[in-house]
Each structure stands twice: as structure tokens, then as C-alpha cells.
Amino acid sequence: MQTPIPLFHFLIVAAALFSIGLAVAVTKRSVIGILIGLELMLNAVNLNLIAFSRYDPVLLRGQLFALFVIVVAAAEVTVALALVLRVYHHYGSIDPDEMNQLKH
Amino acid sequence: MELAVFYFFAFLALGSAVFILLTKNLMYAAFALFLSLVGVAGLFVLSGADFLAITQLMVYVGGILVLIIFGIMLTRTPDKTDDSQSANRILLNSRRRFWGLTLSISLFLVLIATITQATFRLSGMPIKSRSTIKTLGVELMTSHLLPFEIAGILLLVALIGAAYLALNRSPS
Structure with a gap:
């Protein structure tokens, strides 16, 4: 039996991935760029959950939680892209800084 | 390795x-x-x-x-040039x-x-079994049945809501 990879490594990678995702979500000038950053952050959280779930082999609660996170992420992206299409139809651009009306 | x-x-x-x-x-x-x-x-x-x-x-x-x-x-955003050889970069x-x-x-x-400062108290031993599918399936159908059904309803709502939102409602 080989020695497992320490938990510390997974946590460092997940922290770095979350920080990069946050930087992407803040700096991109497009709603779709922000969505890509959000996906990176959700993946970092899933990586944490699964890394801890390795030490819970009977119930695997972390993996079950990660499964639900994936489902919610899929639903979120679907609705967000429908909204992006409506916003593009109305404003002619998807830069979030140019959306300055609540009602047309 | x-x-x-x-x-x-x-x-x-x-x-x-x-x-x-x-x-x-x-x-x-x-x-x-x-x-x-x-x-x-x-x-x-x-x-x-x-x-x-x-x-x-x-x-x-x-x-x-x-x-x-x-x-x-x-x-x-349409920023393409007339030159058909150049790629339309976004x-x-x-x-x-x-x-x-x-x-x-x-x-x-x-x-x-x-x-680095945290000391995690890990209760169990690392996973040794070959596959996690059996455990996940049993857990989803017993103790996590309600979240499973709610996730199904959420997906249905997202599907209908996205189709309704993306519909072109302008009369033109």
C-alpha cells in the first residue's frame, strides 16, 4: 500500500485555485469571464470537500456534498447564461459596468 | 510516483x-x-x-x-475586420x-x-476500497434522499426558467 498524499497539499492547491478564481471574477470585463471565475472557485471548494472526505470512508459525506455542489453549479450556469442572453439583447454588450438601468 | x-x-x-x-x-x-x-x-x-x-x-x-x-x-461584440484572413478574436x-x-x-x-496553523483531527483512516460508487448510491437513496429529490426539482426549475428567460419576447 503506497503512502497517501498528505492532506496539506490538497488544501494548498485548493486555496491557490480559489484565489485565482477570485482574481478572474474581479478583473474580467464580461459577465462570462465572471462566470468562469466562479466555476474555478466552486472547483476549489469541491477539491477541499473531497480531500477531507478521503478520511471518512464509511459515509463519504464530503463527496456527497460535492455532488450537490456540482448539481447546483450546473443549474446556476444555465440560468446565468439565459440572463446573459437577455442582457445582451437589451444593452448590446455584456460588460457589467454598462448595466445601469433597472427598468427600460 | x-x-x-x-x-x-x-x-x-x-x-x-x-x-x-x-x-x-x-x-x-x-x-x-x-x-x-x-x-x-x-x-x-x-x-x-x-x-x-x-x-x-x-x-x-x-x-x-x-x-x-x-x-x-x-x-x-462584432469587431471583425474586412480582411477575411485574420481571425475574429474576442x-x-x-x-x-x-x-x-x-x-x-x-x-x-x-x-x-x-x-499551516490548523491541526486537523482526522477521525478515520484514508480510503482503501477500490470504488466509491456503492457507498454513494446507498447514501443517496437512504440518508440523503430529500436533498436528492430537491436537487432534481431544482434542475427542472432551472431548465424551465432558462428556456423561458432565453425566449425572444420582442415583437420585432
């Missing part, structure tokens, strides 16, 4: 994420997101979650990434670089400080 594979997938995930941060072309960012998701799926396999790695590939690469590329193609400037980098680097330092 296992550690080398871990470093390879971690480098794949983090390097593609940094490329997403630095690139100006939104289409390249979407393809780099694919590489990053594959890297994360490899890390899932290395921590014993085989079913979730396959789910990650199917849902993210097969669903979400295709949706994002459709979104990019349907909403790009360029995108970044903004608030200073605040974005400051925020993310400070968050990273806080997380690193927290992780």
Missing part, C-alpha cells in the same frame, strides 16, 4: 487558471477552463473519488463548458487589476496562514 502525478495535475489546474487570468481572448479562457477542470478531475481521482471525477468531466466539460462557449459566441481588457490582485493575494496569504 503518486506524488509526481499529483504535482502534474496540480500544475495543470493552477497553470491553466493563471492563463485564464492573464489572457485577453475570452475563447482561450474557455479552453483553458477545460484544461483546468481536467486537472481538478485528476486531483479528484488521486484523493479516491473516482465517481466524482467522472461526474466532473461529464457535467463540467460536457455541459457547462459547452454552454459557456455558446454564450461567448452568441454575445460577442478580445477583452481587464479592469481593476490592482484591487483584484491585492484582494486575491491577501486572501491567499490568509488561507495559507490558516492552513
Whole structure:
């Protein structure tokens, strides 16, 4: 039996991935760029959950939680892209800084 | 050997994420997101979650990434030139670089400080079994049945809501 990879490594990678995702979500000038950053952050959280779930082999609660996170992420992206299409139809651009009306 | 594979997938995930941060072309960012998701799926396999790695590939690469590329193609700003030989790049400037980098680097330092100071009390032993599918299936159908049904209803609501929202309601 080989020695497992320490938990510390997974946590460092997940922290770095979350920080990069946050930087992407803040700096991109497009709603779709922000969505890509959000996906990176959700993946970092899933990586944490699964890394801890390795030490819970009977119930695997972390993996079950990660499964639900994936489902919610899929639903979120679907609705967000429908909204992006409506916003593009109305404003002619998807830069979030140019959306300055609540009602047309 | 296992550690080398871990470093390879971690480098794949983090390097593609940094490329997403630095690139100006939104289409390249979407393809780099694919590489990053594959890297994360490899890390899932290395921590014993085989079913979730396959789910990650199917849902993210097969669903979400295709949706994002459709979104990019349907909403790009037409900046094409008359020269038919040049590619129509979807360029995108970044903004608030200073605040974005400051925020993310400070968050990273806080997380690193927290992780290095924490002492986790791990109750169980690491996973030894070959596959997690049986445990996941039994748990989903017994103790997590209500969240499972709610997730199904959420997906149905998202499907109908997205189709209704994306409908072209303008009379023209």
C-alpha cells in the first residue's frame, strides 16, 4: 500500500485555485469571464470537500456534498447564461459596468 | 510516483487558471477552463473519488463548458475586420487589476496562514476500497434522499426558467 498524499497539499492547491478564481471574477470585463471565475472557485471548494472526505470512508459525506455542489453549479450556469442572453439583447454588450438601468 | 502525478495535475489546474487570468481572448479562457477542470478531475481521482471525477468531466466539460462557449459566441461584440484572413478574436481588457490582485493575494496569504496553523483531527483512516460508487448510491437513496429529490426539482426549475428567460419576447 503506497503512502497517501498528505492532506496539506490538497488544501494548498485548493486555496491557490480559489484565489485565482477570485482574481478572474474581479478583473474580467464580461459577465462570462465572471462566470468562469466562479466555476474555478466552486472547483476549489469541491477539491477541499473531497480531500477531507478521503478520511471518512464509511459515509463519504464530503463527496456527497460535492455532488450537490456540482448539481447546483450546473443549474446556476444555465440560468446565468439565459440572463446573459437577455442582457445582451437589451444593452448590446455584456460588460457589467454598462448595466445601469433597472427598468427600460 | 503518486506524488509526481499529483504535482502534474496540480500544475495543470493552477497553470491553466493563471492563463485564464492573464489572457485577453475570452475563447482561450474557455479552453483553458477545460484544461483546468481536467486537472481538478485528476486531483479528484488521486484523493479516491473516482465517481466524482467522472461526474466532473461529464457535467463540467460536457455541459457547462459547452454552454459557456455558446454564450461567448452568441454575445460577442462584432469587431471583425474586412480582411477575411485574420481571425475574429474576442478580445477583452481587464479592469481593476490592482484591487483584484491585492484582494486575491491577501486572501491567499490568509488561507495559507490558516492552513499551516490548523491541526486537523482526522477521525478515520484514508480510503482503501477500490470504488466509491456503492457507498454513494446507498447514501443517496437512504440518508440523503430529500436533498436528492430537491436537487432534481431544482434542475427542472432551472431548465424551465432558462428556456423561458432565453425566449425572444420582442415583437420585432
